[in-house]
Amino acid sequence: MSSALSSASADPFSAALDVAAAHIREAIVGVAAANPVVLIDGRSGSGKTTLARRLVARWPLRGRVQLVALDSLxxxxxxxxDGVEAARELILRPHARGMMGVWERWDWDASAHAEAHAVDPSLPLIVEGSGLLTASTSQLADVRVWLESPPSSRMRRALHRDGDAYRPHWPRWAEQEERHLLRDAPTSRATLVFAIP
Structure with a gap:
């Protein structure tokens, strides 16, 4: 065993995401569709983006898969x-209807919409982001994932990822996540729930 594999498996966060990715790949194969839709929800810092990238790298079906991160919406x-609503209307609904979806990236520095991106309905799709599992979005997905992670771990990872630019906004974002938890009960809408340390 290489030292890279040893160090990866010794990291509980990485190991938990590997287990999650393996179960999600099984679920994707079980859907038996050429263009399945996977939604990944969880609070900030829970590992959504890392998990989504692992799924793209180890996609179990032939051909390519599209990935959209709600951080861009x-x-x-x-x-x-508003980002979840945009994903539903501009990406998930068109994909479910076999129509091309088009969304515009949000430029956080300019506080304005930027370039447009297309989503091909014939291809599989992964969408990841906080707030994603709702009554209306869940109906448009084949595999729905919720990541549960302790607040201290999440905050450490999120601030390490985004630095001090995120620190003053952490409470304000957390309040929106709390409203999502109370209003949408995302854990109950998930087909797969994973505990991430």
């Missing part, structure tokens, strides 16, 4: 619900 620090 949220219109600023108060935009959790």
């Amino acid at each position: 949220y219109p600023g620090w108060d935009g959790l619900a």
